[in-house]
Amino acid sequence: MIGIDDELFLRGDVPMTKREVRILTLAAARLCPDSIVVDVGAGTGSITIEAARLAERGKIFAIERKAEAVELIRRNVEKFSVDNVEIICAAAPDGLETLPELDAAIIGGSGGRLNEILDVLSGKIKIGGRLVLNAITLQTVSTAIEYFKAHGLPYEAFQVQITRLERIGRFDMAKALNPVWIISAVY
Amino acid sequence: MIGIDDELFLRGDVPMTKREVRILTLAAARLCPDSIVVDVGAGTGSITIEAARLAERGKIFAIERKAEAVELIRRNVEKFSVDNVEIICAAAPDGLETLPELDAAIIGGSGGRLNEILDVLSGKIKIGGRLVLNAITLQTVSTAIEYFKAHGLPYEAFQVQITRLERIGRFDMAKALNPVWIISAVY
Amino acid sequence: MIGIDDELFLRGDVPMTKREVRILTLAAARLCPDSIVVDVGAGTGSITIEAARLAERGKIFAIERKAEAVELIRRNVEKFSVDNVEIICAAAPDGLETLPELDAAIIGGSGGRLNEILDVLSGKIKIGGRLVLNAITLQTVSTAIEYFKAHGLPYEAFQVQITRLERIGRFDMAKALNPVWIISAVY
Amino acid sequence: MIGIDDELFLRGDVPMTKREVRILTLAAARLCPDSIVVDVGAGTGSITIEAARLAERGKIFAIERKAEAVELIRRNVEKFSVDNVEIICAAAPDGLETLPELDAAIIGGSGGRLNEILDVLSGKIKIGGRLVLNAITLQTVSTAIEYFKAHGLPYEAFQVQITRLERIGRFDMAKALNPVWIISAVY
Numbered sequence: 001m002i003g004i005d006d007e008l009f010l011r012g013d014v015p016m017t018k019r020e021v022r023i024l025t026l027a028a029a030r031l032c033p034d035s036i037v038v039d040v041g042a043g044t045g046s047i048t049i050e051a052a053r054l055a056e057r058g059k060i061f062a063i064e065r066k067a068e069a070v071e072l073i074r075r076n077v078e079k080f081s082v083d084n085v086e087i088i089c090a091a092a093p094d095g096l097e098t099l100p101e102l103d104a105a106i107i108g109g110s111g112g113r114l115n116e117i118l119d120v121l122s123g124k125i126k127i128g129g130r131l132v133l134n135a136i137t138l139q140t141v142s143t144a145i146e147y148f149k150a151h152g153l154p155y156e157a158f159q160v161q162i163t164r165l166e167r168i169g170r171f172d173m174a175k176a177l178n179p180v181w182i183i184s185a186v187y
Numbered sequence: 188m189i190g191i192d193d194e195l196f197l198r199g200d201v202p203m204t205k206r207e208v209r210i211l212t213l214a215a216a217r218l219c220p221d222s223i224v225v226d227v228g229a230g231t232g233s234i235t236i237e238a239a240r241l242a243e244r245g246k247i248f249a250i251e252r253k254a255e256a257v258e259l260i261r262r263n264v265e266k267f268s269v270d271n272v273e274i275i276c277a278a279a280p281d282g283l284e285t286l287p288e289l290d291a292a293i294i295g296g297s298g299g300r301l302n303e304i305l306d307v308l309s310g311k312i313k314i315g316g317r318l319v320l321n322a323i324t325l326q327t328v329s330t331a332i333e334y335f336k337a338h339g340l341p342y343e344a345f346q347v348q349i350t351r352l353e354r355i356g357r358f359d360m361a362k363a364l365n366p367v368w369i370i371s372a373v374y
Numbered sequence: 375m376i377g378i379d380d381e382l383f384l385r386g387d388v389p390m391t392k393r394e395v396r397i398l399t400l401a402a403a404r405l406c407p408d409s410i411v412v413d414v415g416a417g418t419g420s421i422t423i424e425a426a427r428l429a430e431r432g433k434i435f436a437i438e439r440k441a442e443a444v445e446l447i448r449r450n451v452e453k454f455s456v457d458n459v460e461i462i463c464a465a466a467p468d469g470l471e472t473l474p475e476l477d478a479a480i481i482g483g484s485g486g487r488l489n490e491i492l493d494v495l496s497g498k499i500k501i502g503g504r505l506v507l508n509a510i511t512l513q514t515v516s517t518a519i520e521y522f523k524a525h526g527l528p529y530e531a532f533q534v535q536i537t538r539l540e541r542i543g544r545f546d547m548a549k550a551l552n553p554v555w556i557i558s559a560v561y
Numbered sequence: 562m563i564g565i566d567d568e569l570f571l572r573g574d575v576p577m578t579k580r581e582v583r584i585l586t587l588a589a590a591r592l593c594p595d596s597i598v599v600d601v602g603a604g605t606g607s608i609t610i611e612a613a614r615l616a617e618r619g620k621i622f623a624i625e626r627k628a629e630a631v632e633l634i635r636r637n638v639e640k641f642s643v644d645n646v647e648i649i650c651a652a653a654p655d656g657l658e659t660l661p662e663l664d665a666a667i668i669g670g671s672g673g674r675l676n677e678i679l680d681v682l683s684g685k686i687k688i689g690g691r692l693v694l695n696a697i698t699l700q701t702v703s704t705a706i707e708y709f710k711a712h713g714l715p716y717e718a719f720q721v722q723i724t725r726l727e728r729i730g731r732f733d734m735a736k737a738l739n740p741v742w743i744i745s746a747v748y
Contacts, residue, residue, distance in 0.1 A: 001241070002189060003214035020211055020345065027190035027210045054188070112731075137732040142516045145352075145359060157352040157359065158207065159553075161535065161722065163740055165332075165344040170673075171698040172332060172344065176737035179533075179724055299544075324545040329703045346740075348535060348722065350553055358511040363550035366537055366720075375615070376563060377588035394585055394719065401564035401584045428562070519726075519733060531726040531733065532581065539706075539718040546706060546718065 002026055002050060009046050010076050014069045016044045017108060017134060020162045021180045026050055028132045028156075028184040029104040034058045036102050038124075040092045040117060041065075041109025045073030045085075051106070052082035059084050061099055065091035065111065093120040101126050107133045114143050122151065125187040135181040148185045157183040189213055189237060196233050197263050201256045203231045204295060204321060207349045208367045213237055215319045215343075215371040216291040221245045223289050225311075227279045227304060228252075228296025232260030232272075238293070239269035246271050248286055252278035252298065280307040288313050294320045301330050309338065312374040322368040335372045344370040376400055376424060383420050384450050388443045390418045391482060391508060394536045395554045400424055402506045402530075402558040403478040408432045410476050412498075414466045414491060415439075415483025419447030419459075425480070426456035433458050435473055439465035439485065467494040475500050481507045488517050496525065499561040509555040522559045531557040563587055563611060570607050571637050575630045577605045578669060578695060581723045582741045587611055589693045589717075589745040590665040595619045597663050599685075601653045601678060602626075602670025606634030606646075612667070613643035620645050622660055626652035626672065654681040662687050668694045675704050683712065686748040696742040709746045718744040 003023045009016060017025065025047060031037060035055035039048045042062035052060045062085055064070050070089045077085050088095040093116045105121045107114075118131075125131055135141045141157070148155040161179040165172040190210045196203060204212065212234060218224060222242035226235045229249035239247045249272055251257050257276045264272050275282040280303045292308045294301075305318075312318060322328045328344070335342040348366040352359040377397045383390060391399065399421060405411060409429035413422045416436035426434045436459055438444050444463045451459050462469040467490045479495045481488075492505075499505060509515045515531070522529040535553040539546040564584045570577060578586065586608060592598060596616035600609045603623035613621045623646055625631050631650045638646050649656040654677045666682045668675075679692075686692055696702045702718070709716040722740040726733040 001214070001217055001219065003217070020347065023210060023214045024207055027188070030188055030190070032188065137729075137734045138516060138519065138726060139732050142512060145512065149357075159350040159352075159361070160207065161348040161350070161724070161737065163346040163348070163722070165346075165699060168698075170336075171700050173698045174346070174740050176722065176739045178737045179735050324542075324547045325539060325703060325706065326545050329699060332699065348537070348550065350535070352512060355511075358513050360511045361553050363535065363552045365550045366548050375588070375591055375593065377591070394721065397584060397588045398581055401562070404562055404564070406562065523731075533724040533726075533735070534581065535722040535724070537720040537722070539720075544710075548720070 002054065004046070004050060009044055010072055010079060011044050012068060012072055014044045014072055016046050018162065018177055021134065021160055022046055022050060024160055024182055025106060025132055025134055026054060028182055029106055029130050031055050031104060035104055036100060037061070037104045037106065038063060038096070038099055038102055040105065040107045041111065042073055043069055043108055045076040047106055047108055048073060048085055049076050049080045049082055052085050055084070059086065062087045063090055063092045063095050065089065093117045096120045096124065099124055103129045105131045107131070110140065114140060115147060118147050122187070127187055129187045130184055131187065132182065132184045135183060136178060141181045141183065144183045153185040153187065155183060155185040157181060189241065191233070191237060196231050197259055197266060198231050199255060199259055201231045201259055203233050205349065205364055208321065208347055209233055209237060211347055211369055212293060212319055212321055213241060215369055216293055216317050218242050218291060222291055223287060224248070224291045224293065225250060225283070225286055225289055227292065227294045228298065229260055230256055230295055232263040234293055234295055235260060235272055236263050236267045236269055239272050243271070246273065249274045250277055250279045250282050252276065280304045283307045283311065286311055290316045292318045294318070297327065301327060302334060305334050314374055316374045317371055318374065319369065319371045322370060323365060328368045328370065331370045340372040340374065342370060342372040344368060376428065378420070378424060383418055384446055384453060385418050386442060386446055388418045388446055390420050392536065392551055395508065395534060396420055396424060398534055398556055399480060399506055399508055400428060402556055403480055403504055405429050405478060409478055410474060411435070411478045411480065412437060412470065412473055412476055414479065414481045415485065416447055417443055417482055419450040421480055421482055422447060422459055423450050423454045423456060426459050429458070433460065436461045437464055437466045437469050439463065467491045470494045470498065473498055477503045479505045481505070484514065488514060489521060492521050496561070501561055503561045504558055505561065506556065506558045509557060510552060515555045515557065518557045527559040527561065529557060529559040531555060563615065565607070565611060570605050571633055571640060572605050573629060573633055575605045575633055577607050579723065579738055582695065582721060583607055583611060585721055585743055586667060586693055586695055587615065589743055590667055590691055592616045592665060596665055597661060598622070598665045598667065599624060599657070599660055599663055601666065601668045602672065603634055604630055604669055606637040608667055608669055609634060609646055610637050610641045610643060613646050617645070620647065623648045624651055624653045624656050626650065654678045657681045657685065660685055664690045666692045668692070671701065675701060676708060679708050683748070688748055690748045691745055692748065693743065693745045696744060697739060702742045702744065705744045714746040714748065716744060716746040718742060
């Protein structure tokens with residue numbers, strides 16, 4: 001099933017997509033058992049691992065530029081025993097050109113090169129495939145939406161704001177996670 | 188996959204759990220292909236239908252007291268061609284006593300009888316099984332959490348606030364959905 | 375005091391800034407008793423009226439292009455007996471050129487001409503004065519922030535999401551208002 | 562004017578009501594220039610200081626049990642040169658009995674004794690006066706609302722969720738503050 005608990009992933013100091021946001025992101029990507037998927041800016045690999053379990057007969061390419069994060073992905077792949085992940089250490093869009101046709105692309109981080117990444121991915125995603133983007137900055141939301149509009153791609157976008165109740169003695173205290181925008185386009 | 192689009196369900200005037208909340212609720216229930224599940228206050232049956240697809244070799248009991256909603260569930264079951272749903276027209280906790288042991292219970296509506304419902308379900312859910320509750324009122328959140336505390340059941344709770352971007356000409360306008368609390372306990 | 379109840383304003387079908395957002399907007403404008411203020415896209419005049427009470431020895435110019443709304447502003451000015459409001463029926467930036475130097479400008483609506491409005495206002499706002507903007511679309515937030523950045527103006531921005539508890543029998547139900555971005559720049 | 566910047570207060574390690582929440586709390590209290598006010602659980606004194614400026618001819622009693630916080634309040638009173646504040650070092654409801662009749666009571670912290678505090682304050686607040694409560698735990702919201710209901714006091718409650726945009730290079734990143742419930746009752 002979808003939705004591995006956050007604390008089960010090896011994380012180090014690499015930022016990780018929180019469980020609730022990860023679930024909604026994966027659901028937006030509409031993965032199938034055979035899906036070929038790329039996870040751009042894979043970070044700890046939490047999205048990669050969950051995608052690998054959903055697309056169990058498919059393949060996940062995890063692109064990540066930071067060596068420390070690549071090592072974490074490697075260890076999480078091992079920990080969760082998924083065998084359909086290929087890790088590519090590169091700063092996207094580098095590393096995307098050689099990918100096969102994709103059913104879905106998930107962008108968790110774009111290192112300031114979002115338009116280039118969208119250009120390359122747009123040439124890779126199959127008709128009916130989906131591109132899903134997590135954005136935590138205003139500029140990323142705007143760039144993505146302007147791109148989809150300019151290219152006539154239908155898109156959906158929503159902001160998700162999770163507030164967890166944290167038990168402290170006999171009280172349950174409201175603790176907000178930072179909101180994330182989840183934007184998806186259909187090709 | 189999880190996450191059927193809202194507009195694909197037949198709805199009438201019956202309130203429906205929105206897609207994003209439905210996904211997070213189902214993920215909280217940790218359904219398996221063989222799960223035996225009850226959906227209390229099933230409404231349109233949107234949770235029931237998705238649960239039926241996730242627990243494809245299992246069984247979903249949908250409890251709903253309103254005749255109009257029961258009819259909608261029936262038609263949605265037909266529309267989505269799921270064959271592992273049993274609809275029970277009753278005001279829970281009525282109708283719960285005869286259920287078999289459960290892997291998961293999802294409570295979307297409790298008609299003001301939440302404590303009684305929790306009492307009956309607590310006798311039905313297997314060890315390791317989960318109870319997941321959607322709450323839109325302060326009283327439901329409080330009652331659920333006080334119940335779980337009083338019975339020493341570990342629980343998690345979070346509020347999810349979704350804001351959809353709605354395209355209006357060249358603008359994308361932020362439209363909030365009402366927040367929902369998702370509370371889960373492990374038995 | 376700041377924060378007139380929503381239902382005290384005459385509203386018709388004109389959209390109105392809700393009390394909580396109005397309060398935060400006015401607080402962002404840092405009005406003084408002598409402030410000279412413009413309220414662009416004044417709508418029902420709810421911001422105008424509150425500003426007029428805060429800047430009791432100053433003056434508020436309310437710019438609004440819709441005749442129906444102008445009439446509402448007029449009636450609200452009368453209802454709340456403020457005598458320091460001048461209503462200008464024009465589509466901003468039209469109507470802004472003739473204004474005197476301003477201590478603060480509040481933009482509630484810009485009719486798709488935000489950059490032009492910002493250009494004219496930038497020539498009117500005193501050093502140390504403030505421009506405050508309410509945005510409900512992604513494009514308005516982005517345009518404003520890019521403008522302030524391009525012109526080297528320090529700015530602050532936050533999103534406010536209010537969820538009111540609505541009493542229904544013995545329950546208190548969570549009802550979300552649409553989120554609003556409040557952006558302020560200092561000149 | 563209402564809304565002193567957070568960083569202008571001396572804070573130490575004492576938690577402080579953030580500016581946006583402070584403004585909405587003060588607005589809910591409907592202070593007048595002559596108001597007699599108590600700030601229960603005054604913390605750094607940020608609410609006290611702003612109330613003292615709004616009720617410039619009135620008086621603010623700041624109740625706080627922690628010596629470290631009392632010292633901060635003292636220093637903030639000095640820093641902002643307000644002369645209508647009386648600080649009482651006590652764990653409320655202790656220290657409330659000797660107060661005069663009140664126009665408004667603001668409760669920022671209740672140290673687990675909320676019902677007792679509400680009982681004492683209910684005997685102090687004038688007819689038409691207001692009690693405003695900030696709550697960050699589920700139990701505080703529930704206790705307050707159940708109290709107001711049980712005593713037939715009209716109340717309003719809303720949750721405020723602020724997300725600030727934080728500038729990081731050319732990006733503006735969304736950072737959530739924890740949500741706060743603001744509950745007010747009229748006596």
